[in-house]
Amino acid sequence: MSSAPIEPATIEHVPSTPPVREPGVVDVEYGWQGNNLVQLLENGEAYFPRVFEAMRQAKSEILLETFIVFEDKVGKELQQVLIDAAQRGVRVTASLDGFGSGELSTEYLAALSQAGVHLQIFDPAPKRLGIRTNWFRRLHRKIVVVDGTIAFIGGINFSADHLADFGPEAKQDYSVEVQGPAVTDIHHFALMQSGRPGRAKYWWQRRRQRRSELAFSEHDGQVRLVYRDNGDHRTDIEEVYRLALRSAQRRVVIANAYFFPGYRLLREIRNAARRGVDVRLILQGQPDLLVAKLAARMTYDYLLKSGVQIHEYCERPLHGKVALVDEDWSTVGSSNLDPLSLSMNLEANVLIRDRAFNRELFERLDILSKHHCKAMSPDKAPRGRVWHMTVGFLVFHFLRHFPAWAGWLPAHKPRLKRFTHSGSETP
Incomplete structure (x- = not known):
């Protein structure tokens, strides 16, 4: 298997409808949404079974953003779950960071692309003298939204080092599962980041939060x-x-x-x-x-x-x-x-x-x-x-x-780019 997976020739710009923008640059501030069910998921033992089960039950759409996917037992299970979903007609969009997931093999990525997964790499860059050059301004979010009705968000990547059986280096971490009206906002946000058309939020719909709104509420959910x-x-x-x-x-x-x-x-x-x-x-x-x-x-x-x-x-x-x-x-x-x-x-x-x-x-x-x-x-x-x-x-x-010093230097603007295998059609 190739150890230098993301070559420039295998990357194409995401189609410019809607315009390609740096993920995160969306002029929307989301408001408080009530009547949600929120479940704490501690470590991979709680997180991976829930998120994989939700993906297996997906009927129409899976949106995924993550910093790290490793080609270990967790990464391979994620790959198979996404392939299975795409093959049964679910629209799957996976956005991976070009630095955090930069060691994935061409074969791993190509299998996803050939199955119909819309696979996108954030700011991919080749190594120079064996050293990665795309260190800063990473896509560090970890978001999964399934069918617009259930969302997962937190700090857990798709890697086996979030499981206790990994050993002394296993990470202690947390995520949450959200069901309810707040999923609409998370879904809209994830759609906009993926470059997919979403429900537009015009200027009169953008909910700017006043400081008083951050005061604590007696209402749960x-x-x-x-x-x-x-x-x-x-x-x-x-x-x-x-x-x-x-x-x-x-x-x-x-x-x-x-x-x-x-x-x-x-x-x-x-x-x-x-x-x-x-x-x-x-x-x-x-x-x-x-x-x-x-x-x-x-x-x-x-x-x-x-x-x-x-x-x-x-x-x-x-x-x-x-x-x-x-x-x-x-x-x-x-x-x-x-x-x-x-x-x-x-x-x-x-x-x-x-x-x-x-x-x-x-x-x-x-x-x-x-x-x-x-x-x-x-x-x-x-x-x-x-x-x-x-x-x-x-x-x-x-x-x-x-960050201030880095702002003085000329800087490229990272882009979200689509991975396409040379033997497959561009989605």
Whole structure:
């Protein structure tokens, strides 16, 4: 099997009706939708059976966006499920990131394309001297919508390292299943990102959210889609975090894999703790990237001295991107709290107002922090050697300013391109 799958000759531009735009550049801000059923899915053991079953039951349409697909047992099952759906007449559109899924073989992709799957690669690029060149502004969202009636969104990729039997490197992560009116917005969003015609939202239909609308509600089952793009919604996810923290009265729990936010978000976390809010962070103690741990630890003194509790999850790599505030508000999605997610990548989260969901998420995270984490304290927080601190300081400030610096340089605009096998017809 070929190990250099995505060659320029196998990529064609998506037809220009509607016009091809960078995924995420959609001038729509989605509102709160009530009367939804939301189910928390923890790790691949809960996520993969539910999403594959929904795909197997699909009657008309499957929309999929993901950062990573690996050619392992999970990736192969995904491939077969999508092929089966396409062959029974379901319209299947799969959008994969050209960096995260860049190791997929030509044979794997061609099998999907030949079966009728509308397969699209976000910003594919060949390696230069064996090194990938398309590092930044990734399609980092993880969204699945089936028949416009059921949606999945979160941080879980289609790879076996989200299953416990993968071993010590298996990731701890979360996703949600949504059924109800909010699926209409998620479906519309996914359609627009895929380059497919969707129900147009004209300027008088675009629901701009006032800050007062972010105040907590006594009504359960409310869901709102928020996303970050490189157009009109560059700071939406960061802003909802800041507003939620500012409104917190009793408790805040944030579990996030890559944690080095900017000063404004750090201040809101600190200020909440200073007001007497019980603020708890669950961060990586066994990271898959050492620089992420070094950078995160640069924030420890600042936060711990203000009363923020910091717990490092040490059993396996933490990959989650979830948070809750008080007993009502929660968020689950793809966005880390780092410069790449907050300033460059294409991300999507759902906000959830539901007391039962909030309670379940809190109970899961409470078990994690109390029984599987190491608590940091101001006098015992690891500082490491002088060179570790120096490297961490430089990494933290470099990453914090990198998006602004990158904006000074000439940059290409990533595009969503269709994969077509030379032996198959273009859909």
